[in-house]
Amino acid sequence: MERLVDRYLRDEALVFMPLHPNQHSYEAGKSVEMALHQLIVRVEKVLDQQETALGVFLDIEGAFNNTCYDTMCNALVRHCSDYTIVWWIRATLLGCGDHQWIFYEACNIQGLPTEGVLSLLLWCLVVDDLLARGSGNGVFIQGYANDLCLLAVSKFPNTVSGPMQWALLTVETWCNEVRLSVNPDKTGLVGFTRKRKLPGFFEPQGLN
DSSP states (O other), X not given: OHHHHHHHIIIIIHHHSOOOTTBOXXXXXXXXXXXXXXXXXXXXXXXXXXXXXXXXXXXXXXXXXXXXXXHHHHHHHHTXXXXXXXXXXXXXXXXXXXXXXXXXXXXXXXXXXXXXXXXXXXXXXXXXXXXXXXXXXXXXXXXXXXXXXXXXXXXXXXXXXXXXXXXXXXXXXHHHHHTOXXXXXXXXXXXXXXXXXXXXXXXXXXXX
């Protein structure tokens, strides 16, 4: 049944409301190698044009264990899923009805089984909202499952941190809304530039 629902979501719901193009996990024709290539091409362009880029690499902590069922159902609705399908997924996650054996972590109101057929797609639907919010304002964002990369580009070192600060605030706001958090031990800040000096550069806040 899970496989049938997975097929429905891909062939019906996601046709009308597709996932963000920069989500590289569990998508046909995409991979972690493609995500890395996409990022490298952007960084090389920055270096060739003598600009400055600031990258932040994030990990959503315990994404599969801590995502609330309400958050998943809201994501399904945003992506035009049939309400019967949304109800079935929620009931199955909660362990109701005759299908409680499918999701074996049924006693909680949050979390996804690591071996569930729908688990990764449900998470992609949830994090898709963050990818949509974090794009723009001079920031490029891409995701692979619960790993995210943010990249801000500017001609001047003193202005590159502003857009990144906005992006980090967007991530923080989204995490508060869905009751998740960023893993501080897996957060990294990397500068990309050929300039020897960075006058006016300041480190954005909110990395911890």
